[in-house]
Amino acid sequence: MVEVLGPWVWVTLAAAAVQTARFMLQKRLKGLGLSTGGATFSRFLFGAPIAGLAAAVLMVSRGYALPELPARFWVFALGGGAAQVTATFLTVALFSLRNFAVGVAFTKTETVQVALFSAVILGETLPAPALAAIGVGVLGVGLLSGAQGGGFDRRAALYGIGAGALFGVSAIGYRGATLALDLPAPEARALLALAFVTAAQALGMALWLRWREAGELARVVAAWRRTIWVGVTGVAGSALWFTAFALENAARVRALGQIEIVFTLLVSALVFRERLHLREGVGIALVVLSVIGIVLAR
Numbered sequence: 001m002v003e004v005l006g007p008w009v010w011v012t013l014a015a016a017a018v019q020t021a022r023f024m025l026q027k028r029l030k031g032l033g034l035s036t037g038g039a040t041f042s043r044f045l046f047g048a049p050i051a052g053l054a055a056a057v058l059m060v061s062r063g064y065a066l067p068e069l070p071a072r073f074w075v076f077a078l079g080g081g082a083a084q085v086t087a088t089f090l091t092v093a094l095f096s097l098r099n100f101a102v103g104v105a106f107t108k109t110e111t112v113q114v115a116l117f118s119a120v121i122l123g124e125t126l127p128a129p130a131l132a133a134i135g136v137g138v139l140g141v142g143l144l145s146g147a148q149g150g151g152f153d154r155r156a157a158l159y160g161i162g163a164g165a166l167f168g169v170s171a172i173g174y175r176g177a178t179l180a181l182d183l184p185a186p187e188a189r190a191l192l193a194l195a196f197v198t199a200a201q202a203l204g205m206a207l208w209l210r211w212r213e214a215g216e217l218a219r220v221v222a223a224w225r226r227t228i229w230v231g232v233t234g235v236a237g238s239a240l241w242f243t244a245f246a247l248e249n250a251a252r253v254r255a256l257g258q259i260e261i262v263f264t265l266l267v268s269a270l271v272f273r274e275r276l277h278l279r280e281g282v283g284i285a286l287v288v289l290s291v292i293g294i295v296l297a298r
Contacts, residue, residue: 008248009256015240016260022233023091024267025226034223038216039230040089041205045220046231047238048195048202054239055195058188066192073180073193080173081197085205087166094159110164110171111258111290112138115251117172122179124249133293134251137258140286143279171254175245190242198235255294261287 022043034042059066091107111134118124126134177197178189209216220227244253261284269275 006247008244008253011240011244011247012253012256013259015237015244016257017263018233018237018240019257020260020263020267022230022237023264024271025230025233034219034227035213035216036089036093037205037209037213038220039092040085041202041209041216042220042223042227042230043088043234044085044198044202044205044231046224046228047235048198050232050235051191051195051198051239054235055191058191062185062188064183064188067182069196070180073177076173076176076180077193077197078200080170080177081201082204083166083173084170084197085201087163087170090159090163090166094156094163107160107164107167109138109161110168111251111255113165114168114171114254117168118175118249118251121172122176122250124251126249126251129296130252130255130294133290134255135290136293137255137287137290140283140290143283143286168254171241171245171250174242175250178242178246186246187243190246191239194235194238194242198238252294256291258287258294259291 058064087107094107115126115131115134118126174193174197177193178186181189181192183189183192206217209220241253241257265284
């Protein structure tokens with residue numbers, strides 16, 4: 001019972017809730033005339049200095065010295081950061097193709113992919129009951145993948161599954177990065193890794209937008225009263241995810257993180273006034289059952 005109610009469970013639930021809020025804010029940014037790249041960049045522009053400050057305060061207050069940053073750390077951190085940027089870009093683009101709840105549900109194919117990546121890259125495997133629970137979640141996502149008119153939206157499926165795969169890669173990268181740091185507290189390893197990752201992401205995206213979308217940087221900054229909240233929720237969510245990855249197997253964390261679809265459903269119905277079909281409701285119910293199974297699995 002202690003394991004079931006362990007810190008990683010609560011941290012993951014909080015991360016899923018904050019991430020839902022961030023996706024909601026990013027969807028609304030599309031109404032400000034920002035491009036998909038601009039809406040994605042807003043998540044990192046204001047998040048990077050907040051993450052850096054939080055890491056510095058924690059390290060100084062705990063009396064920690066900056067640990068060695070081995071090559072393994074940089075490979076995992078930068079690889080995970082690049083994957084997350086691309087996945088976020090695809091997710092924001094996905095919002096214009098499907099409604100909010102179903103759009104996010106497409107990305108939940110990540111759970112199977114991250115379990116595979118975790119086993120291959122980090123050598124971390126899950127017990128059979130946990131894998132069965134993930135299978136139930138995949139079935140739920142399959143029901144959610146049907147277009148509302150009854151057909152199959154190939155473009156949405158491509159974006160969603162691609163985003164799920166890249167979010168899976170980023171999850172493995174972030175767990176690997178936190179494990180590569182020699183610090184005693186998991187939250188210290190999480191915040192330090194997050195600070196380096198978000199700084200690299202902000203710089204990389206700024207250079208990309210300067211090259212590919214002239215004027216978009218200025219538009220993001222001009223809309224700072226709205227975009228800053230995307231950065232705040234983004235860095236808060238990332239800090240929680242990083243902490244969860246420092247505490248537990250990335251596959252279990254991401255599988256439990258499927259509870260986000262329940263939070264998303266509430267936002268979809270209450271904020272965006274979007275209606276879901278019966279098939280989608282059944283799919284969401286299966287995802288919830290999968291989440292419960294993941295937490296209880298031994």
